[in-house]
Structure formats: structure tokens, C-alpha cells
Amino acid sequence: MTTSEPDQLDDAGLPTVEYDDHDLLGQADWVIGGEAARKARQQGLYAGYVAFLGALVYGLPIVQTVFRTSDAGSLGEQLSSPVAIVLLVASVAALLGAVVFAGRFRGPVVPPMPWIDLVLSAPLDRALALRRWWRYAAVGGLFLGALGGLTVGAGLAFAHLGGVVTIVVATVAGAALGVLTTRLWLWSQVRSWPGPDRGLTLLWRVPDALRELHAESLRAHSANTSTLAGSALTGNLRTARLALTRPVHHGRSARLRPGRPFAVLARRDVLGLRRTPGAFLSGLGLSLLGGAVVTWAFVQPVAPSIAATIGLLPLYLGFGAWSEGLRLQADNVGTPSLLGTNDVGEAVAHLVVPTALTALALGLWVGVTAVFTPVPASAVLSLVIVLVLVVAGNVFAAFRGTPTFVMRPQTVVAWYALPALSVVVIGSVVAVLTKAGSYTWLSAVSWLAYLLLFWSISRVRRLTYLHRS
């Protein structure tokens, strides 16, 4: 209810009106959602319950397997080495960097459009009007962080690499990381719109952070969410990518040097990375992280084979961050021809820069390892197969086309995950065979990697030719 208090004046001597924010919000809730709003909130609790059960059923056994596949003593020593600690810090920094990046276009507080237009326009306390969406994110972050910490801590304990204290410390650390992550996410969302109060103190002044959220910013974030969800569901990855990326403004004075078609296409990619340092640095971080884990998995006998599985994903994603030229070629399929190159030649030219950079990242880690311990030739050869796989997976991802089947959430996930999954599965098999010294089988699987590469490149032509019909 609203009550007028004409006798009360504010500091500037203006008459004031008092609003019962809770009551007004309750009425708005009832008008918009009725009973359904309450049920929707209960569904959130159910999702958390399912995630908890999932972690118990799948998480613990997986982590146990990870740490039990090797000699616990040596593994413990390696996990507490300076390199492992640096990698752990780098991973946490990458996670925090990712949420700051994501918060620019999709923050944790994204109410539906009607709520922004019809409810937030009222003179209610914005912190209260937005608190619900913040709580969803905050509780989710805390829950997932604690669950992740608990899973890892329990896994370490089961593998005799720690005790009960390890479980408690890992759980608390995970929860703290979850809290920090969601608060940084909110801070980044606040910073996505100009305002007077954008400092780091907002990290612990959440109500003030919520009050700083501009209606236009919330509308933009809500629209971005719809764009991303819509384009993801229809397989329109270009729209999703453009929604994620920031317009380029760097390095406009640099010029593309003319030359032969193949060289000029490769130079285009170099110039593109110079002008998008964010893409270059993301690729660098992911490739160095993935390269370190994968190299460790292939070179160190004590490393569990599953380490390769874990490291392959960032390596694959790092290559992808450097492959804008390749993706744009795929986006252009079906449009009138502007470039005078053939389809496969253009794709191969666009692979030069990301392949060279990924090879450098892997080579760097092999070199570092070689300083401390001998590197078996078989491991180096297997890393070459891994490089081939990563190239093949990214060509496959760029030229997968658009889905032609009826989209359901499960099929959408499978459709998106297939290229990465191919890389991770085949790469993991390569790691297992390399460590087991099964060179006959390794030779067979390496052919599978080359087959995937040739098949992916054949998709370039196939997609280019098939779109017309």
C-alpha cells in the first residue's frame, strides 16, 4: 500500500511519499504470475536437488577414478608442485575472468522484459525489486561451488591424498569461490552500463550494486539472453557469437598487406588477432592451460590418463578462439561469392595461424618438460596426433552447418558437443594407448584422427555445395 505523508519533507525540503515496497512487489507478483510464480521458484529448488544427487552418483566416482589411476604418492607430490599450483591459480583466474567477461552482456540479474518495463519503472527500491534474481544466482553459485569443492575434496580423500580436513577445506574453498564468482559477475554487470558507483566495493555492497543496475542495461541483458537462447536453439552460431563479442576498435592504423591469396588470408587472421587482443589472450590462456595438462598427461608416467581428457577441452577451445577467419568462412556459405579463392583452399589458409599457435603452445610445454625429464618420442608423436585432432574438431565445429532435425534440449546439447566430444574421446584413447605402449593400436587410432581431419575438410566442400538445395 502507498501512504501519503504530506507533512514529511526530505533533506531538500520536498514533500515525500512512502511506498510499502514489499506489498507492491507482492501485488505485482500476484498479477503477473499468480500461483505459478511460487511453483516456478520451487522448481529451482528441485534443480538443485537433482544437481546434488548427480554429484553424488557421478561426481565422486569420477574423481575417485581420476586420482586412483596412478601411484598416490608421486601424484600427490606432482599436485603440490609449483607448476600445479600455478595451473590451479591460472584456472581460478580463468574462471573469474570468464564471469567478468560474461557479465558484460549477460549478468546474474536478468528479470523478464515485462518486469523491467512494468514493475521496475515504479519508484520501488530497486534492490528489493531485483533481489529475487540475484538470490537465484547467489544461491546457485554458493551451491555449485560448495558441491564442486566437496566432490574434489572427497575424491582426494578416497584416493588417500587427504583426510577429513581436506574435504572440509575443499568444500569451504569451493563455496567461497562460488560466492566470489557470483559477486564478480554482478559487479561486471553493473560496469556494463555507465554509472557513478562502479568500484570494487560493490562486491560486498550487493544492495547498492543492485540499485546501480540501469533499466536500459537490464533490458539489454534480457535481450541478449533471448538472442543467445534463440540462436543457440536454432543453431545460428554467428548471431550468438556477435552477441558475445565486443565491437573491434583496436589497431585501425595497421593495414592488410596485399599478396598471394593464401598468404593474404593467413595475414588476415594475424591482423584479426592483433585487433582483437581479447580473443588472442583467451586463446593463449586456454591453449597454455590445456597444453600443460595434456603434455603432463602424455609425458609423465604418474599422470592419470584422464588428465588428457581434462586438458583436451581447453586446448580445443583455445584453438577455437584463434579461428575467427575459419568461422566467418562458414558463416558466408550460401552468400554471393566475394573472394576469388576455392572453398577448401580458403579453409586451409585460415587454419595456418591457429595451428601454428597451438603447436607453439604444445612445443613450449614439451620444451619445459624436457629441461627436467626426458621426453619419450612416442609422447611427442602422440601430441602431434592431438594437434591433428584439435584442428579436425575445429573445422568440424565451424562447418557443421545448421541442424536439420527437430530440436530438443538433449539433441541441441549433443549437436553442439559433437566436435568437442570427438576430440576429447579420441584424444583420451590416444593417451591411454600411449601410456600403455600399445603402438599397433595407437597407429590405428592415429588413422582415425587423420580420417576425422579429412572428413571435416570434406564437409567444407559438402556444406558449400549442399546449401543450395
Added chain:
Amino acid sequence: MAAVAVLSGEVRAEGVGKTIDETTLLLPTDVSADPGECVVLRGPNGSGKTTLLRIIGGLLVPTTGTATIGGREADERDRAVRAAVAALLGAPTTYRDLTLIDHLVLIDSTWGGEPGSSDERSLALLDRLGIAHLDDRFPHELSSGQEQLFRLALTFSRPATVVLLDEPEQRLDTTKREVVAELIRERTSGGTTVVMACHDPDLTASLASRVVDVVPAR
């Protein structure tokens, strides 16, 4: 290296029509254009002019009739057809990390342009269209009119025996329309065939060697 046939600019579309499910996008229509000609497609919105241009460019399969470029079926999958046809049909996808001049240099290089003079050629084309001062801008930094001029520059920067344009005059002021008309005139006088959809009667009158009225399906 692969040999690619050089097709003449002879455009023939005989009875081409397009129907998707129950919806007719284009009634059977004839278009004939010889090298050096500019054929203008005229018709109300929704009559199928863009569909007709897409069929002529080999981007769309006609439901009825046949379309040929230089005597070969108009099929974009054919390298010879791709080499012959430059088209501005909708917004071309541009690199968000390349400036205007970089785009033109890239296109010029991939068509075997002399590297030593690529910058000059590209700047000259931008200058013709009045956007040379924007050469170091990125495509997302242009106004809608400047964007249209840049799209025309992309289309005109590559060699072609057939040029297809879908309403090249859109978003342009009168002066810029005349600049575009002059560029089209130069291409046709050099033997290029131009087929374009156009809603501007003055531009049509000054350029068209023939006008094809595209009749709406309903």
C-alpha cells in the same frame, strides 16, 4: 591450380518461377540480358524480384524454368559461375576485425590483383563512392547509407562478367545514386552484364537498356 571456364555475360532465364509449399514467391518470368546491357527488374514489394535475382545468380533452384549464365546452368556450386557473377543480394557478411580498405585489399588479392597497386585500386574505388575518408573504419562503425556504399564497393571490387544488384539505390541520397549509376554505366560499357532490381524511376530511366516487369503472384 585448377582451370576455370570463363563464362560470357549472357544471362538467360526462361520461365523461371519459385514456389515453396503452397506459397508462390515468383510467377514464371523471362529475363534475357546480353553483355553490355543493363536490365532492370521492376515490380511492387513482394513480387519476387530478389527471388529472381537469386535464381539468376545460382543461389536458388527454380521450381520451374531454367536459368543460365554464359550458356551454363546458373548454379553457384559451379566455380565458373562463381567467377562470373558478382552480386549484392542482401547484406554480405563482413569481417568485424577488418577495416574497409582491408576488405577491398583482401578481395583484390584473392582475385589475383597486382599486390603493388592493390591499395591504390581499393582507395580509388572508395573514393569514387565518396567513402575514402572512412577507409580505416570497421564495418560496424558506418551509418546505414555508408554501409550500402561499402557493400557496393565490395561487389564492384571483384572482377565479373555479370553483376546482380538488389536495389542498389536503397538508403542513398540523390548525389550518391548518380555516383552508383556512373559506376554501373562504366561496367556495362566495359562489356559487363548488369541485372538489377530498382525502385527509382530516374535511375531506371538513365540506366536500363530493358525493363522487365515482375508480376506479383497475388
